[in-house]
Amino acid sequence: MRIRTAQKQLIPEYGDRCITPPWGNPHAHFRGICYWKGVPTDVRKQQEALMRLVVPIQCADPFWMAVAMPNLKVPITSVGEALCYRQQIRNLLSERSDFEVLVSIQLHLGTTLEMIREACCTEGTTLSGRPCPRVRLAKLYPAQVTNSPIGVDETDILCDRMMVVYEEMVKQGMTLSIHPEVYCGDDIFSCEEVFIPILEKLSRRVPDLLISVEHISTRELLEAVLSLPENVVGTFTVHHLIGDTADFWDGQAVSDPFNFCRSVLREERDRLALLGAIADPATRGKLSLVLDDAPHTKKAKENGAPGIWIPGPIAASLFLEVCEEHEIPLEAVIEVACLNGPRFYNLDIPERTITFERCERIIPEEIPIPGIGDVLVPWRVGKSYHWQLAERA
Numbered sequence: 001m002r003i004r005t006a007q008k009q010l011i012p013e014y015g016d017r018c019i020t021p022p023w024g025n026p027h028a029h030f031r032g033i034c035y036w037k038g039v040p041t042d043v044r045k046q047q048e049a050l051m052r053l054v055v056p057i058q059c060a061d062p063f064w065m066a067v068a069m070p071n072l073k074v075p076i077t078s079v080g081e082a083l084c085y086r087q088q089i090r091n092l093l094s095e096r097s098d099f100e101v102l103v104s105i106q107l108h109l110g111t112t113l114e115m116i117r118e119a120c121c122t123e124g125t126t127l128s129g130r131p132c133p134r135v136r137l138a139k140l141y142p143a144q145v146t147n148s149p150i151g152v153d154e155t156d157i158l159c160d161r162m163m164v165v166y167e168e169m170v171k172q173g174m175t176l177s178i179h180p181e182v183y184c185g186d187d188i189f190s191c192e193e194v195f196i197p198i199l200e201k202l203s204r205r206v207p208d209l210l211i212s213v214e215h216i217s218t219r220e221l222l223e224a225v226l227s228l229p230e231n232v233v234g235t236f237t238v239h240h241l242i243g244d245t246a247d248f249w250d251g252q253a254v255s256d257p258f259n260f261c262r263s264v265l266r267e268e269r270d271r272l273a274l275l276g277a278i279a280d281p282a283t284r285g286k287l288s289l290v291l292d293d294a295p296h297t298k299k300a301k302e303n304g305a306p307g308i309w310i311p312g313p314i315a316a317s318l319f320l321e322v323c324e325e326h327e328i329p330l331e332a333v334i335e336v337a338c339l340n341g342p343r344f345y346n347l348d349i350p351e352r353t354i355t356f357e358r359c360e361r362i363i364p365e366e367i368p369i370p371g372i373g374d375v376l377v378p379w380r381v382g383k384s385y386h387w388q389l390a391e392r393a
């Protein structure tokens, strides 16, 4: 890392090696099944095999924390289930016992105030003495956009019953994480924009609610999040900064299922808006990088399952690359990839450093999923990436 002096500040730059703090991933999908009563054996085996494979890969350097989303085949709705799921993830991380796993519950019309209070009971304190709630966030999936059987209908998102739950979340300091889409039938390109008025109403009606708007893909939603009060923040993914609508859509239908995710990949205008907001010190404080790493078997992807999966270290490399290409300073990368997410969840960021070195590597073709005779296909197989982690000192 080279350091140049400007206005008496030391500003980190990309060099042949660059050094950052450890990275956060405040939106992860680890699969698995917590309670599998009623789930067919083959589905359970497949979900568990995926979990065993992806947890160690996604929880390796440069990442030190992840927020595990609750939309499993049987969604996690109670604190007991969330804590059980956290333990299952931790059990796969014996090598990385310092990895911070945050878990979430999925909101639905049956969520009670007691569930919210129970979630926010503390279990000790951090090194700097901050209280640690057991579950720090609740996730809201609108109905029909995510295959979730308990997704909340768009008209119910602002109903009285849900309002009371949001108010309790404010009292407890719990974050609402939102999948920002409304079901629009075959029109998969309008879902995000249609959600904007709902978000704005929600923010007006519960002004103190901490809201994380996940995987922003359009300029319109980005502008909406940036214009809302500071307790409304947004996340973005690497694939939405690089991929394009043309990568999966032929004008009529999905032409490449391996480039299909929700929210869908967008146009250059959207990518430039996101990159501009990351570069701008006035706006990037509201934004965090997430992997939103959705692993599916090759068979499921070929059958249209939405989601993109990139091994964590390669996703970090692609992010460094796209930022450098757009002359976004490394300090901006550090802010959105390392600092903002953990800060939003009140975590103390570890003091150790991560070193990347320039390289020329190829994204692997496929990774076998042991025990189920299928493979996991990383995004952009065969393409190159240009940063790798240096050996840990």
Ligand SMILES: [Zn+2]
Residues within 6 Å of the ligand: 027, 029, 069, 292
């Ligand atoms: Zn997700």
